[in-house]
Amino acid sequence: RPRSSLPAGSQLPCFHGSSTIRNLKERFHMNMTEEQLQLLIEQMVDGSMRSITTKLYDGFQYLTNGIM
Numbered sequence: 001r002p003r004s005s006l007p008a009g010s011q012l013p014c015f016h017g018s019s020t021i022r023n024l025k026e027r028f029h030m031n032m033t034e035e036q037l038q039l040l041i042e043q044m045v046d047g048s049m050r051s052i053t054t055k056l057y058d059g060f061q062y063l064t065n066g067i068m
Helices: 020-027 034-049 052-065
Strands: none
Touching: none
16 A cells, blocks of 8 residues: 655654654554454444434534535
């Protein structure tokens, strides 16, 4: 799978600090295999589909924008 080249030497303030790049890699699960990622995403989708907050937000979108 493609690997990004994160700007470790960037002058942008958002990339300053010792944990920024590490946190991004963790958030995007750069250390997982394709199979692990597939399982994780399936679990995330399943959890989202059963979540009360997802149901509430879907209802809000339907009422305010007609989106379902």
